[in-house]
Amino acid sequence: MNMDQLKRQAAARALEEVRDGMQLGLGTGSTAKHFVELLGERVAAGLNVIGVPTSEATRADAERCGVPLTTLDEIDHLDITVDGADEIDPELNLIKGGGGALLREKIVAAASDRMIVIADDTKWVPTLGRFPLPVEVIPFGLGATRRGIEKAFAECGVSGQMAVRRAKDGHVFVTDGGHWIVDAQLGRIADPASLAKALSAIPGVVEHGLFIGLASSAVLAGGEGIRVIERR
Ligand SMILES: O=C(CO)[C@H](O)[C@H](O)COP(=O)(O)O
Incomplete structure:
Protein backbone atom coordinates (compact mmCIF):
# COMPACT_ATOMS: atom_id res chain seq x y z
CA MET A 1 0.00 0.00 0.00
CA ASN A 2 1.41 3.40 -0.93
CA MET A 3 1.56 6.49 1.30
CA ASP A 4 -1.54 8.04 -0.21
CA GLN A 5 -3.57 4.90 0.41
CA LEU A 6 -2.38 4.86 4.03
CA LYS A 7 -3.47 8.50 4.44
CA ARG A 8 -6.90 7.65 3.03
CA GLN A 9 -7.20 4.69 5.42
CA ALA A 10 -6.48 6.94 8.39
CA ALA A 11 -9.06 9.43 7.11
CA ALA A 12 -11.65 6.67 6.69
CA ARG A 13 -11.06 5.48 10.27
CA ALA A 14 -11.59 9.02 11.61
CA LEU A 15 -14.80 9.29 9.61
CA GLU A 16 -16.22 6.42 11.70
CA GLU A 17 -16.30 8.87 14.64
CA VAL A 18 -18.57 11.32 12.80
CA ARG A 19 -22.26 11.30 13.71
CA ASP A 20 -25.28 12.93 12.13
CA GLY A 21 -25.68 16.57 13.22
CA MET A 22 -22.01 17.12 14.12
CA GLN A 23 -20.12 20.37 13.62
CA LEU A 24 -16.64 19.54 12.30
CA GLY A 25 -13.30 21.27 11.96
CA LEU A 26 -11.77 20.41 8.60
CA GLY A 27 -7.98 20.26 8.56
CA THR A 28 -5.51 21.12 5.83
CA GLY A 29 -3.00 19.03 3.89
CA SER A 30 -2.98 15.88 1.79
CA THR A 31 -4.29 13.62 4.58
CA ALA A 32 -7.05 16.01 5.66
CA LYS A 33 -8.03 16.32 2.01
CA HIS A 34 -8.86 12.60 1.97
CA PHE A 35 -11.11 13.14 4.98
CA VAL A 36 -12.95 15.99 3.24
CA GLU A 37 -13.45 13.86 0.14
CA LEU A 38 -14.76 10.87 2.11
CA LEU A 39 -16.98 13.17 4.18
CA GLY A 40 -18.36 14.62 0.95
CA GLU A 41 -19.38 11.11 -0.14
CA ARG A 42 -21.25 10.61 3.15
CA VAL A 43 -22.93 14.01 2.82
CA ALA A 44 -24.07 13.07 -0.70
CA ALA A 45 -25.54 9.91 0.83
CA GLY A 46 -27.56 11.96 3.35
CA LEU A 47 -25.27 12.66 6.34
CA ASN A 48 -26.11 16.00 7.95
CA VAL A 49 -22.95 17.80 9.14
CA ILE A 50 -21.46 21.25 8.87
CA GLY A 51 -17.74 22.12 8.69
CA VAL A 52 -15.34 24.93 9.42
CA PRO A 53 -12.35 24.82 7.05
CA THR A 54 -8.85 25.60 8.33
CA SER A 55 -7.61 27.14 5.08
CA GLU A 56 -8.78 28.58 1.79
CA ALA A 57 -7.51 25.38 0.13
CA THR A 58 -9.73 23.25 2.37
CA ARG A 59 -12.64 25.62 1.80
CA ALA A 60 -12.28 25.02 -1.94
CA ASP A 61 -12.02 21.23 -1.45
CA ALA A 62 -15.07 21.15 0.83
CA GLU A 63 -17.12 23.21 -1.60
CA ARG A 64 -16.09 20.92 -4.45
CA CYS A 65 -17.10 17.88 -2.38
CA GLY A 66 -20.44 19.36 -1.32
CA VAL A 67 -19.66 19.66 2.41
CA PRO A 68 -21.76 22.51 3.91
CA LEU A 69 -19.59 25.15 5.60
CA THR A 70 -19.95 27.67 8.39
CA THR A 71 -17.66 29.87 10.52
CA LEU A 72 -16.73 30.11 14.18
CA ASP A 73 -18.75 33.35 14.27
CA GLU A 74 -21.93 31.50 13.42
CA ILE A 75 -21.53 28.50 15.75
CA ASP A 76 -20.12 28.35 19.27
CA HIS A 77 -18.16 25.10 19.24
CA LEU A 78 -17.09 22.16 17.13
CA ASP A 79 -17.61 18.53 18.04
CA ILE A 80 -14.55 17.10 16.30
CA THR A 81 -11.68 18.51 14.26
CA VAL A 82 -9.92 16.04 11.98
CA ASP A 83 -6.52 17.21 10.79
CA GLY A 84 -3.13 15.92 9.71
CA ALA A 85 0.23 16.62 11.33
CA ASP A 86 3.89 16.79 10.41
CA GLU A 87 5.05 15.06 13.60
CA ILE A 88 3.25 13.35 16.50
CA ASP A 89 4.98 12.39 19.76
CA PRO A 90 3.84 9.83 22.36
CA GLU A 91 2.13 12.58 24.41
CA LEU A 92 0.23 13.50 21.22
CA ASN A 93 2.02 16.82 21.04
CA LEU A 94 2.32 17.84 17.40
CA ILE A 95 4.31 19.85 14.93
CA LYS A 96 1.94 21.29 12.35
CA GLY A 97 2.15 23.95 9.71
CA GLY A 98 4.01 22.19 6.92
CA ARG A 104 -6.40 28.67 11.51
CA GLU A 105 -5.71 25.02 12.36
CA LYS A 106 -4.92 25.92 15.95
CA ILE A 107 -7.93 28.25 16.32
CA VAL A 108 -10.22 25.53 14.98
CA ALA A 109 -8.64 22.73 17.07
CA ALA A 110 -8.92 24.85 20.23
CA ALA A 111 -12.63 25.43 19.52
CA SER A 112 -13.25 21.67 19.25
CA ASP A 113 -14.33 19.17 21.88
CA ARG A 114 -11.98 16.63 20.28
CA MET A 115 -9.14 16.77 17.79
CA ILE A 116 -8.42 13.58 15.88
CA VAL A 117 -5.05 13.59 14.13
CA ILE A 118 -4.81 11.43 11.02
CA ALA A 119 -1.50 10.41 9.49
CA ASP A 120 0.60 7.70 7.97
CA ASP A 121 2.82 6.21 10.64
CA THR A 122 6.00 7.91 9.39
CA LYS A 123 4.75 10.99 11.30
CA TRP A 124 5.11 9.18 14.64
CA VAL A 125 8.34 10.24 16.40
CA PRO A 126 9.78 9.67 19.89
CA THR A 127 10.66 13.39 20.18
CA LEU A 128 9.47 16.36 18.13
CA GLY A 129 11.90 18.47 16.12
CA ARG A 130 13.19 16.59 13.11
CA PHE A 131 10.55 18.37 11.01
CA PRO A 132 11.35 22.11 10.80
CA LEU A 133 9.19 24.03 13.27
CA PRO A 134 7.01 26.61 11.50
CA VAL A 135 6.63 29.97 13.25
CA GLU A 136 4.11 32.38 11.72
CA VAL A 137 5.31 35.97 11.95
CA ILE A 138 4.26 39.49 11.07
CA PRO A 139 6.55 40.80 8.26
CA PHE A 140 7.01 44.13 10.08
CA GLY A 141 10.06 44.10 12.35
CA LEU A 142 11.08 40.60 11.30
CA GLY A 143 14.71 41.13 12.41
CA ALA A 144 13.58 41.88 15.97
CA THR A 145 11.14 38.98 15.94
CA ARG A 146 13.86 36.60 14.75
CA ARG A 147 16.15 37.75 17.57
CA GLY A 148 13.29 37.12 20.00
CA ILE A 149 12.81 33.64 18.58
CA GLU A 150 16.56 32.89 18.87
CA LYS A 151 16.48 34.01 22.53
CA ALA A 152 13.47 31.76 23.20
CA PHE A 153 15.30 28.86 21.55
CA ALA A 154 18.39 29.45 23.71
CA GLU A 155 16.28 29.64 26.88
CA CYS A 156 14.65 26.32 25.97
CA GLY A 157 17.94 24.60 25.09
CA VAL A 158 17.42 24.33 21.32
CA SER A 159 19.12 25.96 18.37
CA GLY A 160 19.16 25.71 14.61
CA GLN A 161 18.96 27.43 11.26
CA MET A 162 15.93 29.60 10.54
CA ALA A 163 14.67 30.47 7.07
CA VAL A 164 11.73 32.48 5.80
CA ARG A 165 9.55 30.03 3.87
CA ARG A 166 9.36 30.51 0.11
CA ALA A 167 6.72 29.28 -2.31
CA LYS A 168 7.65 27.11 -5.30
CA ASP A 169 7.91 30.24 -7.48
CA GLY A 170 10.61 31.65 -5.18
CA HIS A 171 8.45 34.39 -3.67
CA VAL A 172 7.97 34.59 0.08
CA PHE A 173 5.16 32.24 1.13
CA VAL A 174 2.21 34.26 2.45
CA THR A 175 -0.31 32.57 4.75
CA ASP A 176 -4.09 32.87 4.45
CA GLY A 177 -3.82 35.50 7.20
CA GLY A 178 -1.28 37.57 5.20
CA HIS A 179 1.68 36.62 7.41
CA TRP A 180 5.04 34.98 6.75
CA ILE A 181 6.47 31.72 8.11
CA VAL A 182 9.94 31.15 9.53
CA ASP A 183 10.93 27.45 9.54
CA ALA A 184 13.41 26.46 12.25
CA GLN A 185 15.54 23.30 11.96
CA LEU A 186 15.83 22.35 15.61
CA GLY A 187 16.56 18.63 15.42
CA ARG A 188 15.24 17.73 18.86
CA ILE A 189 12.81 19.62 21.08
CA ALA A 190 13.19 18.16 24.57
CA ASP A 191 10.53 20.36 26.20
CA PRO A 192 7.95 21.36 23.58
CA ALA A 193 5.52 22.84 26.14
CA SER A 194 8.10 25.34 27.45
CA LEU A 195 9.17 26.26 23.92
CA ALA A 196 5.53 26.77 22.91
CA LYS A 197 5.02 29.16 25.83
CA ALA A 198 8.21 31.09 25.11
CA LEU A 199 7.38 31.51 21.41
CA SER A 200 3.82 32.64 22.14
CA ALA A 201 5.18 35.46 24.32
CA ILE A 202 7.19 37.10 21.50
CA PRO A 203 5.66 40.20 19.89
CA GLY A 204 5.64 39.60 16.16
CA VAL A 205 5.02 35.88 16.50
CA VAL A 206 1.43 35.29 15.45
CA GLU A 207 1.43 31.55 16.15
CA HIS A 208 3.73 28.55 16.05
CA GLY A 209 3.37 24.96 14.92
CA LEU A 210 3.66 23.31 18.34
CA PHE A 211 0.22 21.92 19.23
CA ILE A 212 0.43 21.03 22.91
CA GLY A 213 -2.43 19.19 24.61
CA LEU A 214 -4.82 19.77 21.71
CA ALA A 215 -4.96 16.34 20.08
CA SER A 216 -7.31 13.86 21.78
CA SER A 217 -6.34 10.91 19.62
CA ALA A 218 -4.18 9.95 16.67
CA VAL A 219 -5.07 7.53 13.90
CA LEU A 220 -1.89 6.16 12.36
CA ALA A 221 -1.98 4.04 9.24
CA GLY A 222 0.97 1.81 8.44
CA GLY A 223 1.94 -1.37 6.66
CA GLU A 224 0.71 -3.44 9.58
CA GLY A 225 -2.68 -1.75 9.84
CA ILE A 226 -4.23 1.10 11.78
CA ARG A 227 -3.29 2.14 15.30
CA VAL A 228 -5.50 4.50 17.32
CA ILE A 229 -3.67 6.21 20.16
CA GLU A 230 -5.63 8.10 22.81
CA ARG A 231 -4.06 10.94 24.78
CA ARG A 232 -3.14 9.79 28.28
O1 LIG B 1 -0.23 21.19 9.37
C1 LIG B 1 -0.58 21.01 8.25
C2 LIG B 1 -0.88 22.11 7.30
O2 LIG B 1 -0.59 23.35 7.86
C3 LIG B 1 -0.76 19.62 7.76
O3 LIG B 1 -1.70 18.98 8.56
C4 LIG B 1 0.54 18.91 7.84
O4 LIG B 1 1.48 19.64 7.07
C5 LIG B 1 0.42 17.47 7.32
O5 LIG B 1 0.16 17.50 5.94
P1 LIG B 1 0.06 16.17 5.09
O6 LIG B 1 -1.19 15.49 5.51
O7 LIG B 1 -0.01 16.65 3.67
O8 LIG B 1 1.29 15.36 5.36
Missing part, protein backbone atom coordinates in the same frame (compact mmCIF):
# COMPACT_ATOMS: atom_id res chain seq x y z
CA GLY A 99 1.14 23.32 4.71
CA GLY A 100 1.20 26.82 6.18
CA ALA A 101 -2.24 26.68 7.81
CA LEU A 102 -1.14 26.43 11.44
CA LEU A 103 -2.90 29.59 12.68
